[in-house]
Amino acid sequence: MQKNFLLPLLLLFTLGVQAQSLLSVDYIMRDPKWMGTFPSSLSWSEDGKTIYFQYNLANDPADSLYKLDLDKASTPVKVSLEEQKSLEKGLEAFNSDHSFRVYRVKTQLWIQDLRKKKESLLMEWHEPFTSLGFLADENLISFNSGGNIYILDKNTKAIRKATRIVSGTKPGNGSTASKESVPFLESENLALLQVVRERKEAEAKTKAYRETTQETSEEFVFYTQGKNLSNLQLSPDATYATFSVFSPGSNKNTKVPDYTSASGYTEDLNARPKVGTKPNKVEIGIYDLRRDTVYYINTSNLPGIKDLPDYVKDYPDKKWEEKERDVTLSGPYFSPNGKRAIIQVRSVDNKDRWITELDLTTGQLKTLDRQRDEAWIAGPGIGWSFGGGTLGWLPDSRHIYFQSEETGYAHLYLLDVSTGEKKPLTSGSYEVFDPFLSKGKKYWYLTTSEVDPGERHFYRMPVFGGPMEKLTSLIGNNQALLSPDEKKIAILHSYSNQPTELYVQDNKAGASPQKLTWGQSEEFKSYPWRDPQIVRFEAQDGAKVPARLYLPEPSKKNGAAVIFVHGAGYLQNVHKWWSSYFREYMFHNLLTDLGYTVLDIDYRASAGYGRDWRTGIYRHMGGKDLSDQVDGAKYLVTSHGVDADRIGIYGGSYGGFITLMALFNHPEVFKSGAALRSVTDWAHYNHGYTSNILNTPEEDPIAYRRSSPIYFAEGLQGNLLIAHGMLDVNVHFQDVVRLAQRLIELGKDNWEMAVYPVEDHGFVEPSSWTDEYRRILKLFNTTLLSD
Structure with missing residues (x-):
């Protein structure tokens, strides 16, 4: 293999590289502590006078818990171990108006009157207990212990056993030994x-x-008959208990060899199965406490349960059986009065989500809302195949709330379970994130991108809808946390070139945020970090593609450009806040200092732009997400004077995959590329992520064949650097080993591979980051700046 593009850095001077930078790879890839300390993981004291957060003013090996007393301190103070212990809340529950709190201390249950500021011991139990909760009658508190549910009367302290569940087989049901x-x-x-x-x-x-x-x-007595029960819960009216039964799929896990284990022997790390595996099966049982019987939820009557996906038309010679699709269930979610319950059902093929009302007396389901997507169901607040997302009841026990991409963007809805009437509470070409109800249940608090896709702001809105009141004002990202009395908002705020700092403000529109931390080191502040331009260029299909643009000073411009491809696929990096790709951001400043033009694209499949953008890669990874990179390169040539023969590309994980597809399929556009921890064959990646986008390789091989770089390796003409951690349990090292063999068999000699024996998917060691980015810089300097 040729090594001409990995020459010593001294060669740069013979290539006419005159631009210099205050930065270097060694400098920016050090332990990030050199940059300063930045707050994270906010919490409030119960009285709302103190903010706690993770921080590191003492140059400790890791962040520690710090606090700021809003009435006294102006400087964060490290929390003592004794105080930390006193703050550990453990298991706790509140009644509806948060006037009472119950909490566990070892095997004791305590109750706290938050208004009178008094507490007392309710119970000393004989074994560990979990799942605390107030019932609809708030004099009653339920808890789980020994696989059963118990009910405690907080006034009389009397305890009764609500369920009678025994693990094992019913006596007399076993067969006599032969x-x-x-x-x-x-x-x-x-x-x-x-x-x-x-x-x-x-x-x-x-x-x-x-x-x-x-x-x-x-x-x-209900006998489990060998089944493992979980998620045991009691309805608020104490008439039903429900539980889940998981039947694991018999899937083969993969192994990742650790060649550098402390033992001196090669040891295997257990890793995930590959796509196309059999999913876990979930059943939900209902224990009717009045009728002394147990039965299971029936999903056979769901509308469209037998629907086939559209892609079957691409396989006319295959016979597709019409049958009930496998589904996963989450819930039930009981109404506050306990009289009703809803279940979320998702099809295992990722095409459908049903929100249903559960008939607690029969286990039958009535569909309240069906969202069908021939690509896959996802988006902010929608959740994934295992459940989650925004879903619950209003206090009236009549209306449920949820998020849906029905309009193409993830918005918040109310639905009247009695009438079926559905009402959107938000609308427009923006996304809604993390809505929750105020303690008094009169308002919604939510974060949205209404101002701009690159900004996040915190809002308040009446519970049944109305004008949204914007509460935050700082441009960038505002991660807001309300104080317990909802009078103050703690905010983690950052901007494009300003890492996260802590602010606090009154909970009202127009309030001035007060800055509480100044975490940047003097060394970090000494460099003028760029605020990249946010631009939109036109793609070949007419779409306006957002990107971050770094332009060098005209006197330093060298005519070359580098395109960065972010990872994860569904992730946003074109925004006005501090990026999780902060090392890459600093590297882009270094490249720009050296005269490169740098473009960082939110290509098709990126988060933050609605359903159509999210699903733009369905059944073809390396389709529109790749053509967006090609169109980005054309934009640099036509709009910013970049030399069409001097464009490089790089990225990690999904970005590494796109880099490979770019060099293999568009060698006329990209002269060089660095593919880091990259997927090379999607049939070898995990099920949860890949089956959403490409279905399964057994059912949709066309999608996998056109989406996997290993099938296009013969197209490599430019210079390729492959870098991968050998302990990567996400994208396995096997991926690039197979690609390397393919390149060898094809006789390609214009590629190099750098391996990192102690690194997982996300690198940890500064030495590894430094080595990797030295190689990337050397690749671009020696191939894009030479004649």
């Missing part, structure tokens, strides 16, 4: 000795009789 199963010696002994035989037979008859009489005289 003669062949009796050990040889016992069989011979019973045949020879009549008295011994008669006594054993009499013992068996006595046992069977006792079991029969116990069965008719005891209260109802």
